[in-house]
Amino acid sequence: MSARNKGDKIAGLKVTPDKYVPHRYAGASGDFNPIHIDKEFAEMVGLPGAILHGLYVMGLVAKAATDEAGGDPRALRRLSVQFRGMSFPEQEIEVTGEVIEADGSDVTFDLIATQNGNQVIRNATADVTYG
């Protein structure tokens, strides 16, 4: 809860989604696209294996931004992201970020989600209001 000035890094987060996260996320979100839950189907369409939902990873980015601003869900006012790569279960995802604009309690973060050095989400910007 200290990233309040331009250039400050946020605490960020690291998470290794287990093998069943895409299944549980499919159930929670209603997105049952087989590329996320069926390894054989994913391979048939040329993917290395079942991939995580992009919006799941965006959910992690939203968590990192919200937590940094104190953890109340009202803190997160806006979030925009670009999806740029595939990510997989059982491998660590790291969300990092820094303050790019600050006006009192209104702060904008630039965030990135990476897995094994690949940018999965980039150019993410989050507008938060510190509580």
Place this chain on the structure above:
Amino acid sequence: MSLKTDAVGKSWPAHEYEVGREKIREYAQVIGLDNPVHFDEEAAKAAGYRGIVAPPMFVVVYSAGAMGPVLFDPEVGMNFAAMVHGGQEFEWGEPVISGDVISTTTTCKEIYAKAGKGFYVFETESKNQNGDLVCRATWTNIVRGVEE
């Protein structure tokens, strides 16, 4: 395949979704959220909410039924097999509370080709039962193999 742009400006009928507390808990658990306001009524009320509050990204749950049919609309004509989710923006308003009924409408904002890819941009607007805006979203889907 050249790009069909007939659907630009088209809006679809509102989709209604009633928010349930177990669905909020299920979503919050998968993401690994630990704030009790997503799980516990008393904690949510103590924090100033009417009841268990949905995480901001729960928008994907209540707007899925509004976006799903649009992606398969023949008038949009998207080649679903070659589609990837390119970008996403959410801007939140009033918090969404268990028991709220959220109504989401979708509009096709833009369809354009760039560098051999088709860009399909949709906007959804979600309001609660009181007519308050809870989220405005921009969904960008990219389809490979499109002529300019």
